[in-house]
Amino acid sequence: MPTGFHIHLVSDATGETLNSITRACLVQFEDVTAIEHSWTLIRTTGQMQKVLQGIQQNPGLVLYTIVDDKLRNLLVSSCRDLGVTLVPVLDPVMTALAAHFGQTAKGLSGRQHIMDQGYFHRIEAMDYALSHDDGQSARNYEAADVILVGVSRSSKTPTCVYLANRGIKAANVPIVPGCPLPAELFTIKNPMVVGLTKDPGQLVQIRKNRLQMLNSDEESDYVDLNAVREEVVQARRLCAEHGWHVLDVTRRSIEETAATIIQLLQEHREKRGLAAVREA
Structure with a gap:
């Protein structure tokens, strides 16, 4: 069983959330070396195309926090074609919150970093x-x-x-x-x-x-x-x-x-x- 693998962290913001979640999970696995590829502030189709090129060159698990539907669909369909596993990290929480509050999420990137x-x-x-x-x-x-x-x-x-x-x-x-x-x-x-x-x-x-x-x-x-x-x-x-x-x-x-x-x-x-x- 291989001990090293590629993992792509794709975010439309700073990537702090993804990094924290990924590291919190990785420490639970012994003798595993993850080669992390961090893709942050991905907010245009051109930027997403570069991400997809990187995933194609180094196939591996893809974790993402992308709220823009167009970019999400592009990432999902492309990863499906490449045959790589894709995990929408925030979706379970967002779905639960939307049901609890009876609202639809606004889908705006990086709202946690606004200067409020x-x-x-x-x-x-x-x-x-x-x-x-x-x-x-x-x-x-x-x-x-x-x-x-x-x-x-x-x-x-x-x-x-x-x-x-x-x-x-x-x-x-x-x-x-x-x-x-x-x-x-x-x-x-x-x-x-x-x-x-x-x-x-x-x-x-x-x-x-x-x-x-x-x-x-x-x-x-x-x-x-x-x-x-x-x-x-x-x-x-x-x-x-x-x-x-x-x-x-x-x-x-x-x-x-x-x-x-x-x-x-x-x-x-x-x-x-x-x-x-x-x-x-």
């Missing part, structure tokens, strides 16, 4: 994450949705950036031995605070790699296993004292960490909403 209010909200969240990275601008923490705290190299910054791309304003504050945290962190009322922690051994390795990248061979408590263990213990103790959530991100990807934080944030907002109703 949600788009500008994400830009605002990204700007907030960058300007409140690593303990900056503490005076404006109340505007955050989430504040992440944690020891050095516990994935605070990339998690904040990922959350910002979901429209969530996230700041992050490093917990550094001997350095007090910003006073504002203990007086905020609206944001949810989450502590990120990681296995000390993994932290040491990540920190050593970081120092090597910076051409620094400095031996210090920063990479001493016993010191890092104590650092992690103190950080956990701090979070417990203030009732902050704690997430161990040792075996979590950024996406998994962010998904958990989003779930916690939803619960946090629901509790605050109930509290506001009771007070009223």
Whole structure:
């Protein structure tokens, strides 16, 4: 059985949806090498003809998200003639939504990428994450949705950036031995605070790699296993004292960490909403 195959991803937009779905599925298959051919922003007959030429040269599975009927029909009929398998990735979901809402989909390409209010909200969240990275601008923490705290190299910054791309304003504050945290962190009322922690051994390795990248061979408590263990213990103790959530991100990807934080944030907002109703 062959272990490598061609797979064509054909989209009338950026192709992000197809890429995400394809990779989520491919990881479930071991010893399989997929040669991906990405065809994005396909919105004219001429562009589709180039796609079909590519499929003919390297036959393989074709996944597509094309909403224009003319282009869809051209792709479907041509793939049928070529004898390749074709999968309309969004059709089952679109059909279910159309039946549920009692409407017909508009069939407009790239509508998820239009510059609407949600788009500008994400830009605002990204700007907030960058300007409140690593303990900056503490005076404006109340505007955050989430504040992440944690020891050095516990994935605070990339998690904040990922959350910002979901429209969530996230700041992050490093917990550094001997350095007090910003006073504002203990007086905020609206944001949810989450502590990120990681296995000390993994932290040491990540920190050593970081120092090597910076051409620094400095031996210090920063990479001493016993010191890092104590650092992690103190950080956990701090979070417990203030009732902050704690997430161990040792075996979590950024996406998994962010998904958990989003779930916690939803619960946090629901509790605050109930509290506001009771007070009223």
